[in-house]
Amino acid sequence: KAGVTQTPRYLIKTRGQQVTLSCSPISGHRSVSWYQQTPGQGLQFLFEYFSETQRNKGNFPGRFSGRQFSNSRSEMNVSTLELGDSALYLCASTLDRNTEAFFGQGTRLTVV
């Protein structure tokens, strides 16, 4: 069974641009969550989607948004990029609530 796939693996963007990251969950998993990992703030929860609905949201500005499609694939978008958005963005999928999360390898975003 294929794992969680995140694309692209690496991105370099300029301040002010926007970016879209993609996550394909494990087949059959209906929940997708996103996390931002930085050296200073550690792993922080961005949002959680289940059956195309945002079920939970972390404490991030409105520049961070996401969505989930009917096939459970998810995208997150960051608009008006700032230098501080440079991070490893991790996606996790779960079969349902109260089951373990499986993580992708992440997308390394660098904002210059």
Add this chain to the structure above:
Amino acid sequence: AQSVTQPDIHITVSEGASLELRCNYSYGATPYLFWYVQSPGQGLQLLLKYFSGDTLVQGIKGFEAEFKRSQSSFNLRKPSVHWSDAAEYFCAVSPGNTDKLIFGTGTRLQVFP
């Protein structure tokens, strides 16, 4: 608010030595507890989880963890560390009504031959 504390930022052990990584959580009810491991530049791999039942849980790669409600702890242990165990280890808690994970700050494990 829920939180996770990993008091040790960096631990160094010799190969073959035993290991214990500490994790304390703050949550009103019994949470779901996890340990993940991350190699540089990689995603997180689940080592083990505790949802309910036996408080001593076994995981992959020879790791185990014990849930102690009275101490709000979920420490990770391994009797004999291998050089390939060098990585960063994260303890996480989930409130249970969501898939959201709250992570500790991580413990970096260095293994000397």
